Amino acid sequence: MLPRYFRDRTFRTAMTIQFLSNGISFAGQMLIPFFLIRACGESPSTTRLMLTPMGLGMLCSYPMMGTLTQRFGLRRVSSYGALLSPAATLPFLYLSRHGLVTSMLAVTLFLRGMAMGAIGIPSISAAYAAVQREQLPMATTTLNIVQRLGGPTLTTLLATFVAWRMTFASSIVFPAAFALLSAFHIAQWRRPAGDLANCPVEKPPPDACFLPFSLLQQPSNPASEIRFLRCRP
Numbered sequence: 399m400l401p402r403y404f405r406d407r408t409f410r411t412a413m414t415i416q417f418l419s420n421g422i423s424f425a426g427q428m429l430i431p432f433f434l435i436r437a438c439g440e441s442p443s444t445t446r447l448m449l450t451p452m453g454l455g456m457l458c459s460y461p462m463m464g465t466l467t468q469r470f471g472l473r474r475v476s477s478y479g480a481l482l483s484p485a486a487t488l489p490f491l492y493l494s495r496h497g498l499v500t501s502m503l504a505v506t507l508f509l510r511g512m513a514m515g516a517i518g519i520p521s522i523s524a525a526y527a528a529v530q531r532e533q534l535p536m537a538t539t540t541l542n543i544v545q546r547l548g549g550p551t552l553t554t555l556l557a558t559f560v561a562w563r564m565t566f567a568s569s570i571v572f573p574a575a576f577a578l579l580s581a582f583h584i585a586q587w588r589r590p591a592g593d594l595a596n597c598p599v600e601k602p603p604p605d606a607c608f609l610p611f612s613l614l615q616q617p618s619n620p621a622s623e624i625r626f627l628r629c630r631p
Contacts, residue, residue, distance in 0.1 A: 401533060401537075403536075403540075406528045408527075409528045409537070412541075413525060413540070415517060415521040416525070419518055420548035421552030421553065422552060424549035424550070426510070428556065428557060430490070430507075431445050433575075433576075437494065438497075448500070448503060448504075451504045451508040452510055452511035454508060454511065455507065455509060455510065455512040455513075455514075456514060458515075459512040459516050460515050463515070466516075467520055472520040472523065472524050475516055476516065476517055476520040479515070479517040480513075480587040481587055483513035483587070484583035484584050486506050487576065487583050489502055489506045490506065490572075491573055494573045495573055525541060526538075555578075556579060556582075
């Protein structure tokens with residue numbers, strides 16, 4: 399018999415987002431460096447530096463998540479992140495057909511990093527907030543398993559697709575591969591974020607960390623607000 403939290407629509411939706419988000423993240427980390435090395439002729443060391451803007455985008459988005467979810471709610475933040483992520487992936491279709499433009503690559507990766515950061519934290523916070531306290535250990539294990547499955551599943555699908563296309567028409571391998579990656583992003587945007595609306599967020603105190611700390615929710619309020627971990631001075 400499935401645990402009770404599987405009946406909760408918010409938890410199921412957040413679980414789907416985590417599967418797709420982790421899968422898209424790893425699939426992109428496989429495809430983008432491969433494109434830069436194979437199609438653009440960049441060295442591995444140069445490729446490493448060219449991918450830096452994506453990490454910076456995530457780094458910039460994480461500290462803002464507490465403020466943004468408090469002001470706009472989990473639904474809007476996650477929705478906008480899910481909308482920005484395919485928009486920041488589509489430019490790779492242009493780059494794969496017309497050649498590398500370094501400035502476009504940097505901006506695209508930065509926006510993609512911000513979008514991925516805006517999806518992950520709100521969705522996992524909503525998942526924990528929808529679960530009763532006594533169910534948190536099992537729910538945490540479930541989410542970890544789903545995340546671990548998402549990465550290799552979508553990466554394997556994308557890698558298999560790339561290998562298959564290379565046997566027929568190598569000139570359009572990367573446009574087709576980035577189109578498939580964009581389709582993954584669009585699936586994430588269409589499915590998930592609308593069901594996160596019923597997860598209220600408590601206003602953080604002045605000394606709160608930016609990251610929602612869901613494990614402090616009261617057992618008497620299972621639908622519960624997302625509480626915040628107070629920072630020690």
